[in-house]
Amino acid sequence: GESVGLHLPTLSVQEGDNSIINCAYSNSASDYFIWYKQESGKGPQFIIDIRSNMDKRQGQRVTVLLNKTVKHLSLQIAATQPGDSAVYFCAENGNSGTYKYIFGTGTRLKVLA
Amino acid sequence: DGGITQSPKYLFRKEGQNVTLSCEQNLNHDAMYWYRQDPGQGLRLIYYSQIVNDFQKGDIAEGYSVSREKKESFPLTVTSAQKNPTAFYLCASSPGQGETQYFGPGTRLLVL
Numbered sequence: 001g002e003s004v005g006l007h008l009p010t011l012s013v014q015e016g017d018n019s020i021i022n023c024a025y026s027n028s029a030s031d032y033f034i035w036y037k038q039e040s041g042k043g044p045q046f047i048i049d050i051r052s053n054m055d056k057r058q059g060q061r062v063t064v065l066l067n068k069t070v071k072h073l074s075l076q077i078a079a080t081q082p083g084d085s086a087v088y089f090c091a092e093n094g095n096s097g098t099y100k101y102i103f104g105t106g107t108r109l110k111v112l113a
Numbered sequence: 114d115g116g117i118t119q120s121p122k123y124l125f126r127k128e129g130q131n132v133t134l135s136c137e138q139n140l141n142h143d144a145m146y147w148y149r150q151d152p153g154q155g156l157r158l159i160y161y162s163q164i165v166n167d168f169q170k171g172d173i174a175e176g177y178s179v180s181r182e183k184k185e186s187f188p189l190t191v192t193s194a195q196k197n198p199t200a201f202y203l204c205a206s207s208p209g210q211g212e213t214q215y216f217g218p219g220t221r222l223l224v225l
Contacts, residue, residue, distance in 0.1 A: 008153065034213060034214070036216075041219075041221075042218055042219065043203055043218045044203070044216045046215060049213055089155070091214075093211055099144060099161050099163060099210055100172075101214060102155070103148075103156040105153060105154060106155075
């Protein structure tokens with residue numbers, strides 16, 4: 001299948017370990033953030049979101065942390081599985097009141113058996 | 114089965130040809146978007162539509178055109194004026210302003 005990003009940073013983790021993927025966002029006015037997962041040749045899939053009035057949100061096996069002071073977002077995946085192998089990227093809404101999102105370039109997660 | 118569909122999955126364009134990419138959603142979302150994805154880059158917005166019969170240019174609209182005659186449909190035409198059309202094209206929709214965007218499966222456009 002086609003590669004989403006040929007020169008993306010790569011995180012390699014052992015199956016069963018926890019993964020942490022980081023994202024530095026650009027606009028201090030952003031108040032809504034989304035993490036997406038994209039497998040090769042497919043469209044991005046929503047994983048989890050967080051609003052700026054929170055600093056942590058948990059889903060099934062995933063946790064998003066938001067640090068507004070340093071404009072940093074992270075995605076933690078617990079007990080990483082082979083099916084988690086994909087490109088992960090964050091999105092910020094830039095300026096609430098617009099439809100324009102800003103998307104990161106992504107990190108490739110490789111799960112080692 | 115609710116969601117966003119895009120067709121075709123692969124599309125080949127000849128020099129000087131206009132091609133149209135289809136995007137349909139049955140989520141009853143007001144807003145729809147077209148993005149272009151190139152290797153190693155973040156998604157770039159081509160056009161978006163907040164409501165039927167209305168659309169705005171995104172960051173890279175040159176060489177593209179859209180229509181929004183129905184709430185469910187937001188087709189994208191890649192015209193011959195787009196000199197570097199080879200890319201993965203993604204359609205998305207959201208319930209409204211500032212809400213989560215959901216993506217379709219994408220169309221890969223290749224130039225013969």
